[in-house]
Every structure is written in C-alpha cells, then in structure tokens.
Amino acid sequence: xxxxxxxxxxxxxxxxxxxxxxxxxxxxxxxxxxxxxxxxxxxxxxxxxxxxxxxxxxxxxxxxxxxxxxxxxxxxxxxxxxxxxxxxxxxxxxxxxxxxxxxxxxxxxxxxxxxxxxxxxxxxxxxxxxxxxxxxxxxxxxxxxxxxxx
Numbered sequence: 001x002x003x004x005x006x007x008x009x010x011x012x013x014x015x016x017x018x019x020x021x022x023x024x025x026x027x028x029x030x031x032x033x034x035x036x037x038x039x040x041x042x043x044x045x046x047x048x049x050x051x052x053x054x055x056x057x058x059x060x061x062x063x064x065x066x067x068x069x070x071x072x073x074x075x076x077x078x079x080x081x082x083x084x085x086x087x088x089x090x091x092x093x094x095x096x097x098x099x100x101x102x103x104x105x106x107x108x109x110x111x112x113x114x115x116x117x118x119x120x121x122x123x124x125x126x127x128x129x130x131x132x133x134x135x136x137x138x139x140x141x142x143x144x145x146x147x148x149x150x
Contacts, residue, residue: 019041019044019045022041022044023041023045026038026041061083061084061085063112064080064081064082065080065081065084065109065110065111065112066078066079066080066081066110067079067080067081067089067091067107067108067109067110068107068108068110068123069091069093069105069106069107069108070105070106070107070108071097071099071103071105071106075097077093077094077095077097078093078094078095079091079092079093079094079107080092080094081109082139084109086144087143087144088128088131088141088142088143088144089107089109089128089141089142089144090139090140090141091107091139091140091141091142092137092138092139093138093139093140094138095138096135096138099130099133099135099140100130100133101130101131101132101133102129102130103129103130104127104128104129104130104145105127105128105129105130105142106125106126106127106128107125107126107127107128107142108123108124108125109123109124109125109126110123111123111124126142126144126145127144127145128142128143128144128145129142129143129145130142131143
C-alpha cells in the first residue's frame with residue numbers, strides 16, 4: 001500500500017498543520033472521501049509542505065539588542081539587532097560597510113542588563129556568514145556558524 005503524504009507529514013505530527021480538520025478526516029475516515037477530495041488534499045498538503053518547510057528552523061525573538069559587527073581586522077560597526085535566534089540574526093547597521101553574501105563576520109551580542117541596577121552581562125560572540133544584504137536599509141542577515149562564550 002502506498003503511504004500518503006499526510007501519513008508522514010512532520011507538520012501534522014507536531015501540531016503545526018494549518019489544515020488540521022482535513023488531514024484528520026483523511027487519516028480517520030478516508031473511505032468517506034471521494035477520489036477528487038483526496039487528490040485536492042494531496043495538492044494542498046504538498047503546497048503546505050513546501051511553504052512550511054521554508055519557515056525558519058529556530059524560534060526568533062524580536063527583543064532589541066545592541067551588537068558590534070567585526071569584519072576583517074579593521075572594520076568594527078555598531079548594530080541594532082532586530083531579531084535573533086539560535087541560528088542567526090537580522091541586523092541594522094548604524095554605518096554601512098560593503099558586504100557580500102557568503103562573507104564571514106563576527107558578531108558580539110550585548111544582552112540587556114540582567115537586573116535594575118544596570119550591571120551588565122558579558123557579550124555573546126558568534127561567527128557567521130552573511131546570508132542577505134539590504135544595502136538601502138543598512139540591513140544584513142547572518143547565519144551563525146559557531147557560538148562561543150566571551
């Protein structure tokens with residue numbers, strides 16, 4: 001017997017399926033569905049898999065952080081981190097430098113003070129590759145390669 005897409009769908013299994021009712025019907029009572037309904041569900045599931053598969057793998061936080069971006073040995077740029085996750089970050093630079101996709105850079109993420117008296121925590125240092133460049137907005141996205149303590 002051929003296994004249908006919805007029987008192995010990781011999004012349905014993890015509770016992320018946007019077509020939950022349709023998939024449950026397909027799994028529980030497929031004998032009550034016409035061939036046309038099954039074909040339509042197959043097309044829907046394949047499209048969903050493609051769309052959901054392109055989503056980010058790590059949850060992101062939009063809490064703003066300050067950062068310092070190091071490019072080579074001489075270039076140091078201040079940045080506002082717009083969002084960050086375990087796998088990467090979106091930065092807005094105060095001054096623009098020339099960046100290309102695939103270029104390696106080091107980022108120091110400066111967390112907000114841990115307590116009201118303002119004592120700061122050490123920065124988190126990461127090495128990453130530039131994955132997207134938006135020069136007109138002074139933004140770039142990075143995918144982290146290596147995460148290390150300070």
